[in-house]
Amino acid sequence: MKQKQRIILFDGVCNLCNSAVDLILKKAQDNDFKFVALQSEEGQGILKKFDLQLQIDSVLLIQNNKLFSESDAVLEICKHLKAPWSWLTAFKLIPKSWRDNLYRFVANKRYKWFGKRSSCRSF
Structure with missing residues (x-):
């Protein structure tokens, strides 16, 4: 079985x-x-x-031992x-600081807007 190449931490x-x-x-492709x-x-x-x-x-993405976070991970x-x-991916044209500020804004509101589970999802 092929080993998973990309790890998403969420x-x-x-x-x-x-x-x-x-x-x-x-x-996913x-x-x-x-x-x-x-x-x-x-x-x-x-x-x-x-x-x-x-x-x-x-959210974090680990790909080829490289770590991506926030908007870069998305x-x-x-x-x-x-x-x-x-x-x-066209949003990569927007400066990272702007993308990350938007990411953090949504991240800070996510429980209020979307709610949260009582237990952690596992795979």
């Missing part, structure tokens, strides 16, 4: 994040994503391996989705 209790995971599962909840033991181990804060509040994930989702 907030396992966030409804928005879980909906994004569902979308990725449906729209290939099936080489591995999903790990940030809150899980495995997720915490990966954060330690990359010397990141254990309470990080961002757009890099979109690159591997079927159209029209892959077209979102």
Whole structure:
């Protein structure tokens, strides 16, 4: 069996994040994503391996031992989705600071707008 090449770390209790995971599962061009909840033991181990804060509040993508976070992670994930989702990579033309500010704004409101689960999603 082929090993998963891309690891997505996500907030396992966030409804928005879980909906994004569902979308990725449906729209990925290939099936080489591995999903790990940030809150899980495995997720915490990966954060330690990359010397990141254990309470990080961002989606993360690890691809070829390179770490992507915030808007870069989202757009890099979109690159591997079927159209029209892959077209979102055009937002790379917008300065990273603007993209990350928008990302953080939504991230800070996600529980209020979309709610949260009582338990963490696992795979």
